[in-house]
Amino acid sequence: MSAAPTNVVRYEVPHGDFCAYLKGFWKRNLEWRHFGASFKHLRSTNNVVFIEEDLDAARQPNSQFLRWSFGRTHKKQDLASAYTVQFIPDEQGTFMEWSFEGVTCHGVFKPEASVAILNFCLQDSMVTITYRVLDANTMAVCIVDVDSEHTPTIQYGNMYRINPSKRVAIGGTFACDEALAVPLQYLLNNAVWNVDVDLQWLRYGSLTGFDDWSADVLHAADLVLLLIRLSDLEAAHPELHLTKKRDDDMGTKVGMDGDPIQQFVRDLERYDALATTAPLVILVCPCPPTTATRFDSVKREMLRRIESMSNVSAQSSEQVMGLFQQQYSTAFYDAIADKRQHSPFTQAMLNVLSLSLCRQICRLFRTASSRKKVIVLDCDNTLWGGAVAEVGPGAIDLAPRFLTLQRFVVAQQQRGMLLALCSKNIFEDVAEAFEQRRGDMVLDLDKHVVATKINWQPKSENIAQLAKELSLVISLGADFSESFLDQEWVFDESLSTKAGDPAANANTKEDRQRTQLYQQNVQREELRESSSTHKAFLSALGVKIVFEELDRNQDLQEGSSFTRVLQLHHRTNQFNTATTFAKRLEEDVLLEYAAAPGHTVVCAHVTDRFGHYGLLLAQLPRA
Known part of the structure; x- marks a missing residue:
């Protein structure tokens, strides 16, 4: 926890143009509750809002018309037009007018507060919607609906x-033909949420010359993915190998300065030196x-040199083959197709290559606000093959594809993710499967x-x-389920808001023990429910707080305490009292701060x- 800033930074809509800000696709996640003492939860919804200029509206001077459409996906055929809002700029703000269910409605946007208020005065209810602009891509939403019986929701x-x-x-x-493009496009369309990608396939044979392929991507791409076979760099087509010397003679030439592989690495270094290039990943x-x-030695040398580049990274062939062997037991190489059509x-x-490409593409869309805290897993045909209630624990299928998923989620758990089971099943059957x-x-x-939630209730519930038991806000995604029907229900009715998890690459002691921490919370909740009063609960809990000053030299060796301090500062919640300063705090800044005279870093366990x-607490006081 840091000292509070003297002023609060408010995002200003560029040029006060609320219309320009609104245009585009939005995801709106809402919790519905009855207003009152109990604040009873009704349901959670999320839908897509598409706001675009209404070209059919009558043109009027000094005004714009935006059409609002709503739906379940961002595909235009799934969206239904709701109303068109007229925006009229004025010295006091931007006034809005539209018709809904035959009633003329009004609203206003106040640029000095970055707040818009829309009033729907309908026959059976009064609805007030407040939008507050938080940043370039986020608005807070509050909707108050008072019905004819004066019951507010x-x-x-x-x-x-x-x-x-x-x-x-x-x-x-x-x-790279349709055999690669089709499965990649299928993954992007069906297996990944909220990814809109325009794929540009580079010309065949262009990678042998830097000027050929770099001209196609400079200032035109957000990400560059290159599939590289070192044997192709040495000879542009498999048939050309026939004109070369025998393998044992050629081996002395591979990796020499005049070698085309070395030239390709130098091309990568040229690309990396350009300041405005997109990230480039070599598969x-x-x-x-x-x-x-x-090619083993030259491959190791190439990967070593790529490691020193700031804008170029690589995935080794061993990683690709490891992923292939987890999924398949068949051959990976087609010698005939390689010779005939250079499709090896x-x-x-x-x-497998399309899956690797898809994963790299998804990295473009990862932000701090979209990182997840929980992975919710189904059991049958997800963690194992078959229905355990039908075939029994001994007959469930634990083929490599199922163990691959288990291995992946366990790795995420060890990095701090929480794992939960949610399955339409009998708990005893599932427990017996894990035991046997x-x-x-x-x-x-x-x-x-x-x-775990192993029962026959709807998955959304x-x-x-x-989420309630774990004291977490439900996060979009991170649901592994056999049933697409269940997934649609979950995505549309239960997954309501994005949860941020800072320091995604961090792996602190708290991250590694997160599952244990939540299991302990269950015990605390049981104690709280069995205690007669809150005071008795706290007394029985026996909370102890230990303050200490961070030892800069010691913690530089261990690393985790400094990483944990960074995590706490990067979080956006009511316990972080200096968000403007905190979001700028990086490891080098923290170390410099701790080393400065009169500065200390106080932590609480x-x-x-x-x-x-x-x-749980970090304070950066200054003398």
Whole structure:
């Protein structure tokens, strides 16, 4: 916790032009509650709002018309037009007028407060919608609906601008045809939410010359993905290998200064030196099995040099093959297709490459506000194959594709994510499956899973209950389920607001023990419910707070305490009293601050009878 700033920074809509700000796709996530003492939760909704200029509206001087459409997805065919708002600028703000259900409604936008108020005076109710602009891509929303019986209902949440289309350039040293493009497009359309990508495929054969391929991507792409086979860099087509010397003679030439592979690495260094280029990711693809070992040393050297580049990264062929072997037991290389059409990989390998490309593309859309805290998993046909209630624990399928998912979620759990089970099943059957097949599974029910909802209730209700028990705001996504129907229900009725988790790459002690911390919270909640008074609960809890000054030299070696302090400062909540300063705080700034005369970093660790809460408070006082 840091000292409060003297002023609060308010986002100003550029030029006060609320119309220009509104245009585009938005995701609106709302909690519905009855207004009153109980503030009873009714439901959660999220929908897409599309705001565009209404070209059919009558033209009037000094005014604009924006059409508001609502739907479940950002596809235009799924959106229904609701009303068109006329915006009339004035010295006092921007006035709004529109017709809804035959009633003329009015509103106003006040640029000095970055707030818009829309009033719907309808026959059966009075609705007031307040939008507050928080930043370039976020608005807070509050809707108060008073019906004819004077019963108020409140909806509150946020609107997030759906990411605009990202331009991704993809090229390869081999032919990248429909066999690769089709599965990639399928993943982007069906397996990833809120990703709008414009794919640009680079010309075949252009990667051998920097001027050829760089001209296609400079200032035109948000991300560049290059699929590289080192054997292709040495010879642009497999048939050209026939004109070269034998492999053992050629091996002495690979990696020399005049070698085309070295020239390609120098091209990457030229690209990295350009300040305005998009991030570039090299996916090193496996060479033909007969020549693979010849390129090992030059491949290691290339990856080593790429590591020193700031705007170029690489995924090794070993990583690609590891992903392939987790999914398939078939061949990855097609020698005939390689020779005939320079398309060297089987469809199975192309599916894996499309998955790798999709993952790299999704990194474009990751922001602090979209990082998740919980992964909710189904069981049947997700963690294992088959329905455990039908086939029994001994007959469930634990093929590599299921263990791959288990391995992935366990890795996320060890980085601080929470794992929960939500399955339409009988709990005893699921528990027995984990117990009997413990030696065959990667996921452990007791060790890795923080909470379960295994029953026959709608998944949306179960996830909402999980969020309540874990004291978390439900986050969009992070649901692994067999049933697409269940997923649609969950996404549209339960997943309501985005939850931010700062320092995504951090791995502090608190991150690694997060599952244990939440399990301890369950015990605390049980104690609270069994206590006669809140005072008795606190007394039985035995909370202890230990303050300490961060030892700069010691913690530089361990790293986790400084990382944890950064995490606390980057969080946006009511406990962070200096958000403007905190968001600028990076590791080098923190270390410089701690080393300055008169500066200290004070931390607080909290424990009770159930365990250690972790480092929960950081204060940066100045003399």
